Amino acid sequence: MTFDVYGIEKWGKKFFQVLDNGNLGLLNPLKIKNEPIDLTKIVKKLNQKLSPPYIIRVSDYLEFMINEINENFNKSIKTIGYKNKFKSVYPIKVNQQSQVIKNVVKYSKKFNSGLEVGSKAELLIALSQNLTKNALIVCNGTKDEEFVKLSLLSNKLDIKTVLVIESLRELDLIIKISNLLKIKPLLGIRIKLTNLISGKWSQSSGDRSAFGLPVDKITEALTKLKKNQLLECLILQHSHLGSQVPDIIEIRKYTQEACRFFIEIINYGAPLKYIDLGGGLGVDYTGENKSKFHSVNYSMEEYCINIVETLKLEFDKAKTNHPVIITESGRATVAPSSILVFNILDTTIFDVKSCPKLNKKDHTYLSFMMQILNYINKDRIQECFNDLNYYRDELRILFRNGQINLSEISKIEKTYLFVLNRIKKFVEEKKLNSNPVASKLKNLADIYHGNFSLFQSLPDMWAIDQLHPIAPIQKLNLKPKKHVILNDITCDSDGMISKFVLNDGIKDTLPIHEVKKNEEYYLGVFFVGAYQETLGDLHNLFGDTNISTVKLEENGKFKIVHEQIGDKISQVLSYVEYSSSEVLKIFSEKTTKFYKNNSISSKEKNQLLKNFKASIDGYTYFEN
Ligand SMILES: Cc1ncc(COP(=O)(O)O)c(C=O)c1O
Known part of the structure; x- marks a missing residue:
């Protein structure tokens, strides 16, 4: 029997399954008939040489997502009768780690996919990959002379490096250097769309977005290109509406607006061949399938169909040839393939099960605290809470003034917690969730201390309240009896996780099993492959974790294909x-x-x- 309190069947349906032994199994979405692989076995194997925490990258998940994006676009193109191709371009910034890029390039080779770069360092990574001849390297971001020179020169090596014009200043630089080197550039133009998207990254879209050329600057850029005989080099139109777009309607509207610009730029005389729609394809972190920050109200299939259909309609209406469709999906490509696994080091338990015995010497307020137990009822719950806090606070004052000693205050604090837990139990049993006391009692959750750094491994959870599903990787056949919040290993009160994705919604505590002394108990944090690995920082000098790339095999077996030792002190x-x-x-x-x-x-x-x-x-x- 399993208890899917964590919603694994919702958010993890293609990738994870609870095994009969209660451990978490990794499904192989590329070979659905294969036996799932026990994640605890992978951890045990890694433990032979290394120590947790680990980032476990499942290369099959990366391959699967790359196939999904490309195959769904190809299928939509065929079904809808779109008369050109799809090409994916992976944005390096989403996960730049060498093993990830190596696998992205390997698995996307058959689709002639390219890479998107936003800096010189990322350009060097892209230029050192063995991409196919037809793959593009799309250069976004602010470019200096060195960046422009290297991009232009790389075209001599049969590499299709496209310089995307981000500003008029940049265009002047490109004109100057291409004249100097006598190399005709492959150019793109980044346009600023007016459609505003919802979600966390809405500032990447709309009039106030920091990126792309607004309408007046586009016309100026086109005039400048024409004047310098470079209009014929403008082959790509780029736009990006922000990451994790929750609503499919926004994607449709945005695609339509991008088409309008594309058609107008073609009408101006530029031979645009590629329409690059940037990123935006979201991940359903909660499995809710809703238009919310941590979720999306569409499937991959719907995303592709909506884009292809909108493009076909608009281009047909304008009698414009269908261009090659490019998207730069990074989050959806890499998020599912990485799992953070960490062990629980310690627990702070606020649940006091037995009450200290009172004696005559105890302060009267202590017996008053105990008497609260006699009048806990629905109508007096706030009164009980107020009384309990009043007596405890008064007794704390006495301790501070030296009128009671350490063992007395210790007994008082224990009694306080005992009574408070009884109030909490009553509130839970009677489901008094809307009572103001209920929200105050949330802080009473026990704390489990995990061997990980929120700042290093899950920076978006700390900085922008991103949610990632978290679940134990063992004992999933046993009902979790505790409700806890998680604390990381840094000495920072911010290193806490107190929002959890569960089967019945987003909750403030994580249901979890009791962890016995010396028991190894592991938690997995899922979908951490996008942005987390390099955005992390060194708070308290906790560095990169140990990383292992795993390949799923048949008969419940797996192969560790690469190990990267985490940072040393x-x-x-x-x-x-x-x-x-x-x-x-x-x-x-x-x-x-x-x-x-x-x-x-x-x-x-x-x-x-x-x-x-x-x-x-x-x-x-x-x-x-
Ligand atoms: C230009 C560009 N392309 C692609 C992406 C990746 O988008 P996503 O996170 O939706 O995959 C980003 C990230 O914001 C971006 O700035």
Whole structure:
């Protein structure tokens, strides 16, 4: 029997399944008949050499998503009778890690897919990949002379590098350098659409968006191109409406507006061949299938059909040849393929099951606290809560004034929690969710401390309240009895997770099993492949986690195809301007001084140095 309190069947339906033994299974969406692979077995295997936390990248999921995007567009093109092709372009910024890019290029080769870059560093990554001859490298972002030069020169190597004009200043630079090098550029123009999208990234769209040329500047750019005999180089129109677009209607409206610009630019005389619609294809993190920030109200199939249908209608109406369709879906391509797995290190339990025995010496208020238990009822719940807090606060004042001692205040705090838990239980049993006390009691959830850094591994959860599904990877056949919030390993009160995707909606606590002493209990955070790996920071100097790329095989087997050891302490020290050899030297001189003073023995000196050196070479996270 399984208890899908986590909604795994909703958000994870193509990728995850609870196994009979209660562990989480990884399905292979490329080979649906294959036996699911037990995720705990992968973790056990990794534990033989490394320590959690891990990012586990499932290469089959990446391949599947690349196939899905390309095949759905190709199918829509065929069904709708669109007279040109689809080409995907992967935006490197969404996950730049070398193993990810290597696999993106490998799996998308058969579709002649390209890459999108937004900086010089990303351009270098793109130019060093073995793309097919027909693949494009689309260069967005602000470009300096070096960026423009390298892009232009790369065309000599049979690489189709398209410089997307982001501003008139940039166009002047492109004209100057292409004249200097005598190389005709492949040009794109980034247009600013007026349609405003909803969701978290709405500022990427509409009049106030920072990107793209507004109408008046487009006409200026076209005039300038014509004057410099470069209009014939303008082959691509680019626009991007923002990431994680929740509503399919917005995608339709936006595509329609992009078409109008495309048709007008063609009418002006530019030989546009490609319509690049940027990113926007969202991920249904909650599995709700709704137009909400963490969800989307459309499927991949619908997304493709809506775009192709809109394009065909508009271009046919204007009697314009159908251009090649490009999209730059990064989030949808990589999000599903990475899972963060971490272990629970400790628990802070606020649920006091037994009440301390009172005696005559105890303060009267303590017995008043206990008497509250006699009048807990529906109509007096607020009164009970007020009384309990009043007595506890008064007793805390007495402690601060030295009128009661440590063991007395400890008994008071325990009694407080005991009574408060009884009030909470009553509120839950009677389902008094709308009672103001209910919201105040939320803070009473126990805390599970996890071996991960929110800032390093889940930065969007911290910064923009992004939701990722979280679930245990074992015991899914046992009903979770506790409700907790999660705390990370950093010493920061912000390192908390207190919003969870569950089967019955978004909740403030995570149902979880009791974790016994010395028990290894793991949680998985899902769909973390997009943006999280490089946006993360080094708060408290917790660095990159260990990473492993896994390939799913037949008969419940798997292969670890690549392992990337996480940051060592020496590495994170170097990011903040420390040389580990210098740090070691200073520490070593200090121990020698104490040894010479006879303050420490030779054995102690050696022990100190041995431990210091081991830490320098060690993992930044908690190790067993
Ligand atoms: C120009 C451009 N293309 C593509 C993307 C990726 O979009 P998505 O996150 O929707 O895949 C972005 C990200 O915002 C972008 O700025």
